[in-house]
Amino acid sequence: MPTLLHVDSSPRSASISSQLAGEFVQQWQRRNPAGAVIHHNTSREAIPYVSEAAVEAFFTPAGTLSEEQKRVLALSDRLVDELLDADVIVLGVPMWNLGIPASLKAWIDMIVREGRTFAFTQQGVRGLLPPGKRGYVFSARGGAYPEGTAAGVLDLQEPYLRAILGAIGLTDVRFVHADNQSCGPQAAADGVAHAEAAMAALLA
Ligand SMILES: Cc1cc2nc3c(=O)[nH]c(=O)nc-3n(C[C@H](O)[C@H](O)[C@H](O)COP(=O)(O)O)c2cc1C
Numbered sequence: 001m002p003t004l005l006h007v008d009s010s011p012r013s014a015s016i017s018s019q020l021a022g023e024f025v026q027q028w029q030r031r032n033p034a035g036a037v038i039h040h041n042t043s044r045e046a047i048p049y050v051s052e053a054a055v056e057a058f059f060t061p062a063g064t065l066s067e068e069q070k071r072v073l074a075l076s077d078r079l080v081d082e083l084l085d086a087d088v089i090v091l092g093v094p095m096w097n098l099g100i101p102a103s104l105k106a107w108i109d110m111i112v113r114e115g116r117t118f119a120f121t122q123q124g125v126r127g128l129l130p131p132g133k134r135g136y137v138f139s140a141r142g143g144a145y146p147e148g149t150a151a152g153v154l155d156l157q158e159p160y161l162r163a164i165l166g167a168i169g170l171t172d173v174r175f176v177h178a179d180n181q182s183c184g185p186q187a188a189a190d191g192v193a194h195a196e197a198a199m200a201a202l203l204a
Helices: 016-031 052-058 067-085 102-111 158-167 185-203
Strands: 003-008 036-041 088-094 118-121 124-127 134-140 173-178
Touching: 003 016, 003 067, 016 036, 016 088, 016 134, 016 173, 016 185, 052 067, 067 102, 124 158, 134 158, 134 185, 158 173, 173 185
Parallel strands: 003 036, 003 088, 088 134, 134 173
Antiparallel strands: 118 124
């Protein structure tokens, strides 16, 4: 049974990134009626920041974990399992202060785990996600960040997500941006129309 993991991160009920990611997931469900979808919205779930106890547990070999450490790792383990089980990973991501919301970073800090989603090797970090998974990121941004422009240098959202997802082995990731959401109604609508067209091309 194909499985899709859908992670939104905007708290807004009128969120454009959540709307786009949701449309994509609906299309996927139409094509995969027997498929399973797991949904999170990190802005509405209390994913904790990594504590000292969690850091220690993260780097303790599985066989020697205390009962307390297993408890500390329970949420992280569940989120990692969801990621490992998923064939398709869909993120809805608002650009906040040039990057991603802190709540999405909290989820990332739970799923980037040595020995589970990446390994340190003599050649550096090696991703442990099985090959064949595909990622889709639907972002909404107040402005626009075209590559090769002065504004493009300020985009710390796509490069960061590409880098961290790549580090755990998710290298096949498509980005769709709805730009100019803070630039007036026409520019915002054009940004969404552009993103919808890009999504349709991905689904074609
Ligand atoms: C806290 C906050 C920070 C933001 N920072 C940026 C930013 O750095 N660059 C930008 O282009 N837009 C920024 N925006 C605008 C959002 O990216 C835009 O409103 C987008 O539509 C939010 O996504 P959403 O509709 O999915 O909530 C920010 C908005 C908020 C609320």
